[in-house]
Amino acid sequence: MEISVIVFPGSNCDRDIAVSLKKFSKQNPKMIWHKERSLPKSDLIVLPGGFSYGDYLRCGSMAANSPIMSEVIKNAESGAYIIGICNGFQILTETNLLPGTLIRNRELSFICKNLSLKVENSETGFTHKYSNKEIIEIPVAHNEGNYFADKNIIDNIEDKNLIAFRYCDENGLVNDETNPNGSKNNIAGIINEKGNILGMMPHPERATDKTAGLIDGEKFFISILESIQ
Amino acid sequence: MKALVKIMPKKGVLDPQGKAIEKSLNQLGFAQINKVIQGKLIEIEIDSTDEANAKKILEDASKKLLANLVIEDYEITILKGE
Numbered sequence: 283m284e285i286s287v288i289v290f291p292g293s294n295c296d297r298d299i300a301v302s303l304k305k306f307s308k309q310n311p312k313m314i315w316h317k318e319r320s321l322p323k324s325d326l327i328v329l330p331g332g333f334s335y336g337d338y339l340r341c342g343s344m345a346a347n348s349p350i351m352s353e354v355i356k357n358a359e360s361g362a363y364i365i366g367i368c369n370g371f372q373i374l375t376e377t378n379l380l381p382g383t384l385i386r387n388r389e390l391s392f393i394c395k396n397l398s399l400k401v402e403n404s405e406t407g408f409t410h411k412y413s414n415k416e417i418i419e420i421p422v423a424h425n426e427g428n429y430f431a432d433k434n435i436i437d438n439i440e441d442k443n444l445i446a447f448r449y450c451d452e453n454g455l456v457n458d459e460t461n462p463n464g465s466k467n468n469i470a471g472i473i474n475e476k477g478n479i480l481g482m483m484p485h486p487e488r489a490t491d492k493t494a495g496l497i498d499g500e501k502f503f504i505s506i507l508e509s510i511q
Numbered sequence: 512m513k514a515l516v517k518i519m520p521k522k523g524v525l526d527p528q529g530k531a532i533e534k535s536l537n538q539l540g541f542a543q544i545n546k547v548i549q550g551k552l553i554e555i556e557i558d559s560t561d562e563a564n565a566k567k568i569l570e571d572a573s574k575k576l577l578a579n580l581v582i583e584d585y586e587i588t589i590l591k592g593e
Contacts (some may be wrong), residue, residue, distance in 0.1 A: 339577070340579055343576060376579070383582055385582060430582060
């Protein structure tokens, strides 16, 4: 299996994701600078978290137009798995690989804490090791994580079961009080209709090492690595 | 010539920054102020003497990068005599 991690100026979770991928795949992913115009054959491409281009204009808007992105889009269209975490999710919406967009958190504050998520769809290539509706704890760290799309898009995402993760409390309660940032329908992560692209605001790569605290991200990595084998 | 591209949140999109500014202004005693929406204003110099052509280029730029049409509307104004 071949894995590529795209590195933008301002990415800061690229090393973390590489460590997690290596832990479960026993191989180093290729780190690809955003100015590259060609991409090695990749079964999985990761757009990591961070603050690409200093979040200028809109989060992810500049990175979405980086030279490497046309290759990422080509690979996505031909079926490679793509993961965008945090800033990576913002980049995926800016390239239109995923619908909607991520706007400023409802309360205007940067949120950095461990949150409960409900695995809303455990039949995706990214989540099949979780049990259905499993409640997991994963860290978030974002200022613009408020998922927004118009009603038609939200209805479509709901109808087609494209929501991978929703914010909830430790008992799985999904409502406005357990919504940290104002996201429509408590959406924390979505997949595309084809099922090969996932965007999520929480950071599973920060929950794969017991010494650092949380380990609920493990099944995420085991799921996706099994999917590309 | 010079142009301005005004980018504003679409109606119905949550604008927490505008809301925060509104609240601060109210706290400062501006009780008459009751609706603040925050957008962006981008000034652009463009190599073109033809207004229609400049507008066309800026339309394209707005759609491709300057505005996110999921949440924002844009408006292009060519500055005359600049």
